[in-house]
């Protein structure tokens with residue numbers, strides 16, 4: 001029997017009842033409908049130190065810091081799919097998400113220095129879910145670059161996203177059920193047909 005697809009979600013908003021969390025929940029539902037096993041990490045509740053830039057991973061491909069990131073490394077090693085869900089904070093991802101993303105540096109070392117990419121010969125795919133309060137054209141540019149390079153280093157091809165402007169208060173995203181439907185569809189397709197995941201941006 002075919003092993004179920006393993007999806008890891010990094011939920012980067014400190015508001016567990018917030019908008020990015022609602023998109024992440026919808027994507028998880030869709031992925032489960034498509035047969036995936038889903039593990040969600042609520043970064044706010046975790047002890048994840050910022051990267052020390054010590055270079056320890058350059059020779060070993062492993063991080064020397066012993067904290068809750070070890071749970072994400074274990075899940076990340078197994079993962080076939082990765083979703084990062086974070087609202088825009090100062091034109092980037094939240095500090096919670098950025099701390100975890102910076103700790104992807106061992107994957108960078110594995111890929112580029114040690115020539116042992118973490119994906120091996122597996123095809124892995126990632127997607128991004130985000131919201132922001134304002135409506136500027138460049139609202140998601142910073143976080144998109146961060147997320148795409150993080151996926152690239154860890155061997156996840158970029159599949160697509162749901163990015164929603166004009167979403168500020170807890171509950172705002174529920175006033176736009178079409179975006180929750182898009183996130184659910186993204187979750188489903190990320191599992192079943194990742195090359196066809198759309199890029200929704202409003």
Ligand SMILES: Cc1cc2nc3c(=O)[nH]c(=O)nc-3n(C[C@H](O)[C@H](O)[C@H](O)COP(=O)(O)O)c2cc1C
Nearest residue numbers: 013018019020087088089090091132133134167168
């Ligand atoms: C510290 C902080 C920084 C923020 N920076 C931005 C920003 O640069 N641009 C923007 O449009 N919204 C910004 N926002 C608004 C959030 O993106 C918005 O409230 C979003 O809906 C929060 O998502 P959540 O419910 O998932 O936490 C910021 C909010 C906070 C608390």
